[in-house]
Amino acid sequence: MLAAAVAGRAYALNHQPEQARQALTAADALMDRLTESERSDTWLTYGEQKHHVHLSHAFTTLGDTRRAGETQQRALEPSAPTSTMTRALLTIDGAVCAHHDGDSEQACRRTVAALTALPSDYRVGLVRRRALDLYEAIPAQHHRERAVRELRNVLAG
Structure with missing residues (x-):
């Protein structure tokens, strides 16, 4: 999942929007397959917040402000004020x-x-x-x- 999300960001930053969207779709699909315990925020898991932070930057870079805003909100929900x-x-x-x-x-x-x-x-x-x-x-x-x-x-x- 992390690799797919990071690939989506990399493609977006390199002006390859189709590849970026494919990678982001793959990251979302992989995230949907995780159990609750696998989504917890630890060093060994891939948490919701991490996922949405990566997606936020990718969608922002792509200029997809609607999707970026959605992912920003979802990333902030589990975020501690610290x-x-x-x-x-x-x-x-x-x-x-x-x-x-x-x-x-x-x-x-x-x-x-x-x-x-x-x-x-x-x-x-x-x-x-x-x-x-x-x-x-x-x-x-x-x-x-x-x-x-x-x-x-x-x-x-």
Whole structure:
């Protein structure tokens, strides 16, 4: 399951939407076959949250904002409030969906809120990369807008 979900993300990131959708469909089918104990969230199992976090990023990358939103919600349901990284990544995925749907200002505001809620040591790596990808996806003519500038400033800080 993890391999199928990760393959779906990889295909999506490499602009291969048909292969991505096939892999995501396979990941869902495999997930449906797991027993409750196999879905528990341990090091040796493949939990619901993990599954939906992977799907969220894949569907977000594909621009399928409806499916992405559904998977983001399902990933947040079992998420503990202390899962700061997971929640930040899902928030940024949701923000990218807002950008895809034409609301770049809201996307920037949500991303700034997610980043500033994190301790500075957590604003690196994958979280920073996803936020930077959003910033870079916004056309340059909008970079002078307040919300976009705020995102750039948080990324620079």
